[in-house]
Amino acid sequence: MQILQTPIEYLKGVGPAKADLLKKELRIFTYRDLLNLFPFRYVDRSRFYKINEISSTETEVQIIGKITKLEEVGAARTKRLTAHFVDETGSVELVWFKGVKWLKNSLKLNQPYVLFAKPSMFNNRYNFAHPDIELLEEFKASPLQGLQPVYPSTEKLNGRNINARTLAKLTQTLLPQLKGALPEIYPPEFLKENGLAPREASYFEVHFPKNVERLEKARYRLKFDEFFMLQLDMIRQKKIHQIKQRGFAFSALGENFNNFYNNELPFELTGAQKKVLKEIRKDIMHGLHMNRLVQGDVGSGKTIVALMCMLMAIDNGFQACLMAPTEILATQHYNGLKELVENLPVEIALLTGSTKAAARRELHAKLEDGSLNILIGTHALIEDKVKYKNLGMAVIDEQHRFGVAQRAQLWKKNTLPPHILIMTATPIPRTLAMSVYGNLDISVIDELPPGRKPITTVHRYDSNRLKVFGFMKDEIAKGRQVYVVYPLIEESKQMDYKDLQDGYESIVRAFPKSDYQVSIVHGKMKAADKEWEMQRFAKGETQIMVATTVIEVGVNVPNASVMVIESAERFGLSQLHQLRGRVGRGAEQSFCILMTSHKLSSDAKTRIKTMVRTNDGFEISEVDMKLRGPGDLMGTRQSGILNLNIADLMKDGAILEQARNAAITLLEKDPQLRQPEHYGILQHFNSQVKRKMQWGRIS
Numbered sequence: 001m002q003i004l005q006t007p008i009e010y011l012k013g014v015g016p017a018k019a020d021l022l023k024k025e026l027r028i029f030t031y032r033d034l035l036n037l038f039p040f041r042y043v044d045r046s047r048f049y050k051i052n053e054i055s056s057t058e059t060e061v062q063i064i065g066k067i068t069k070l071e072e073v074g075a076a077r078t079k080r081l082t083a084h085f086v087d088e089t090g091s092v093e094l095v096w097f098k099g100v101k102w103l104k105n106s107l108k109l110n111q112p113y114v115l116f117a118k119p120s121m122f123n124n125r126y127n128f129a130h131p132d133i134e135l136l137e138e139f140k141a142s143p144l145q146g147l148q149p150v151y152p153s154t155e156k157l158n159g160r161n162i163n164a165r166t167l168a169k170l171t172q173t174l175l176p177q178l179k180g181a182l183p184e185i186y187p188p189e190f191l192k193e194n195g196l197a198p199r200e201a202s203y204f205e206v207h208f209p210k211n212v213e214r215l216e217k218a219r220y221r222l223k224f225d226e227f228f229m230l231q232l233d234m235i236r237q238k239k240i241h242q243i244k245q246r247g248f249a250f251s252a253l254g255e256n257f258n259n260f261y262n263n264e265l266p267f268e269l270t271g272a273q274k275k276v277l278k279e280i281r282k283d284i285m286h287g288l289h290m291n292r293l294v295q296g297d298v299g300s301g302k303t304i305v306a307l308m309c310m311l312m313a314i315d316n317g318f319q320a321c322l323m324a325p326t327e328i329l330a331t332q333h334y335n336g337l338k339e340l341v342e343n344l345p346v347e348i349a350l351l352t353g354s355t356k357a358a359a360r361r362e363l364h365a366k367l368e369d370g371s372l373n374i375l376i377g378t379h380a381l382i383e384d385k386v387k388y389k390n391l392g393m394a395v396i397d398e399q400h401r402f403g404v405a406q407r408a409q410l411w412k413k414n415t416l417p418p419h420i421l422i423m424t425a426t427p428i429p430r431t432l433a434m435s436v437y438g439n440l441d442i443s444v445i446d447e448l449p450p451g452r453k454p455i456t457t458v459h460r461y462d463s464n465r466l467k468v469f470g471f472m473k474d475e476i477a478k479g480r481q482v483y484v485v486y487p488l489i490e491e492s493k494q495m496d497y498k499d500l501q502d503g504y505e506s507i508v509r510a511f512p513k514s515d516y517q518v519s520i521v522h523g524k525m526k527a528a529d530k531e532w533e534m535q536r537f538a539k540g541e542t543q544i545m546v547a548t549t550v551i552e553v554g555v556n557v558p559n560a561s562v563m564v565i566e567s568a569e570r571f572g573l574s575q576l577h578q579l580r581g582r583v584g585r586g587a588e589q590s591f592c593i594l595m596t597s598h599k600l601s602s603d604a605k606t607r608i609k610t611m612v613r614t615n616d617g618f619e620i621s622e623v624d625m626k627l628r629g630p631g632d633l634m635g636t637r638q639s640g641i642l643n644l645n646i647a648d649l650m651k652d653g654a655i656l657e658q659a660r661n662a663a664i665t666l667l668e669k670d671p672q673l674r675q676p677e678h679y680g681i682l683q684h685f686n687s688q689v690k691r692k693m694q695w696g697r698i699s
């Protein structure tokens with residue numbers, strides 16, 4: 001164990017200056033750090049090409065040949081050195097722009113060389129600029145052959161000539177010294193069950209693989225280790241949470257719930273809704289604290305589930321609240337839920353930033369004396385002035401707009417924390433959910449209410465706008481309504497407003513007042529005005545809603561069947577999916593039209609194509625994650641647990657799942673890791689956790 005802690009300057013070939021750079025640039029302080037600097041790719045130097053086999057400029061090639069002619073061409077700034085490089089099948093040109101003099105003197109004519117570089121195409125011929133070139137004799141003598149590691153480096157390191165090859169040589173010096181320092185941590189049968197290569201061999205092979213097959217095995221093993229330790233940690237934390245955190249016991253399904261279920265429910269619940277309700281009920285019956293995330297694609301019917309959970313709280317003598325990210329959404333929830341509980345003895349109220357002082361005072365009083373059962377609102381719900389008599393259930397809708405700190409605010413309101421139900425339509429890929437929310441329970445509503453037709457999505461260029469207007473008119477003639485949404489990346493950007501205003505005007509021109517009513521809603525309007533326009537649209541008094549992304553989340557107008565998204569290339573995938581989710585809520589065929597200019601980046605093309613191809617939120621979020629990386633989603637960047645060296649959440653989902661299952665099985669067999677054959681795992685786990693904590697203290 002000890003040798004891994006050795007400071008990096010003790011390694012042969014690392015002087016104080018180099019050590020300093022390694023620390024600053026790559027955070028390599030010890031032997032262990034260097035060992036865990038994994039290659040991010042490998043170059044295959046086992047294969048040799050003939051010149052006439054070069055067929056693309058995509059990959060590096062390695063060729064044995066001779067330089068038959070060296071020539072300095074150009075003058076001053078354009079001066080370069082060119083070489084004629086031949087083998088028995090043909091010839092290519094090599095060129096250098098730097099170090100011309102030195103190279104001209106040191107390169108030898110008519111001696112066998114090994115050339116390694118990526119070709120480029122110049123004047124219809126393959127050409128190599130600044131190639132890697134080494135005398136065949138030296139190449140054979142050097143220990144680095146076959147698949148060679150390429151390590152991450154930085155410009156600064158490169159400037160000091162510490163390149164991938166230098167790092168490879170250092171690692172090669174290091175590895176033999178670590179023989180015996182990387183003992184196996186799993187028992188033999190565990191290795192066999194999970195198809196894992198031995199630990200030490202995997203470390204060696206990942207740096208210097210004998211062949212591709214062994215490299216894959218090594219990488220698999222090391223990725224498995226990272227995921228496995230992560231999952232042990234997650235499961236353990238979850239256990240601690242379950243043991244320690246008491247919550248209110250809602251033991252009975254009471255009058256309100258039953259009454260609602262039997263008499264008021266406007267439709268049959270889907271199987272998925274029932275399943276999720278059962279899962280929630282199981283959580284809250286026994287006096288443990290619930291912390292559950294309900295994922296359900298847009299339109300899957302999360303609201304009714306939330307209401308029924310709030311009724312469970314009320315039936316057990318508690319209050320409930322529902323928090324939404326925007327006033328529009330809070331108001332809409334309030335209107336919808338108020339109607340649903342109309343016939344029940346349930347007091348429900350709305351609190352937002354624009355609630356007037358007098359109403360607010362009355363509301364506060366009712367909240368404190370307990371006569372108010374359900375409070376719906378925005379952030380205003382968690383202000384210090386708001387005091388509940390006994391808050392038992394807090395529902396948070398579309399939580400990606402709420403910070404962790406805000407959620408914690410809720411906990412201050414009580415002796416015991418209220419049960420927390422987070423509802424989100426932002427589909428989190430399974431792999432990510434498993435690692436990020438390992439300590440949160442997850443329910444999935446994976447079924448849409450019956451009778452929904454998949455939304456038809458098409459891509460249209462701006463030049464086709466008139467046709468799109470024609471289509472909108474046809475749909476409106478059938479009695480439907482249309483959203484037209486403009487991107488508003490930052491609510492303050494003047495230019496975005498200009499786009500919105502211009503768009504609104506062109507629509508008003510194309511849809512004259514005599515025949516059409518057009519609403520407009522954006523973030524700069526007063527809440528009351530927004531609400532008034534939303535209501536007009538919801539009641540069907542206006543046919544077209546021109547809006548910014550304020551309507552992105554949760555808005556529910558089932559009769560709206562066309563969603564036109566302007567400048568769709570400027571939206572992210574999850575946002576596009578959210579917006580599209582505003583239609584397809586009724587029984588009619590719905591449409592989503594993505595308008596873009598002709599100029600599209602390749603990422604934008606991928607996003608548009610994905611939207612056109614699928615309605616599946618989970619598939620979309622997988623693509624989104626590939627495009628953006630996982631760090632952005634759900635603020636996981638701050639969570640600090642995505643501290644993976646070799647495993648990749650985006651690509652290694654299958655390994656993660658296997659590691660998770662292995663961790664669950666292991667802890668079922670031996671919850672405390674007390675059995676002697678698990679000592680290695682325990683020890684490794686403890687050392688990992690300890691290191692993570694130290695790291696946390698530093699940063």
Ligand code: ADP
Binds near residue numbers: 273
């Ligand atoms: P979301 O999950 O996006 O929040 P909502 O809760 O707003 O979805 O529900 C979308 C629409 O589907 C609403 O009009 C709601 O009344 C309706 N709905 C919900 N559950 C069902 C069901 N089981 N059967 C039929 N319609 C339903």
Ligand code: MG
Binds near residue numbers: 302303397
């Ligand atoms: Mg919703």
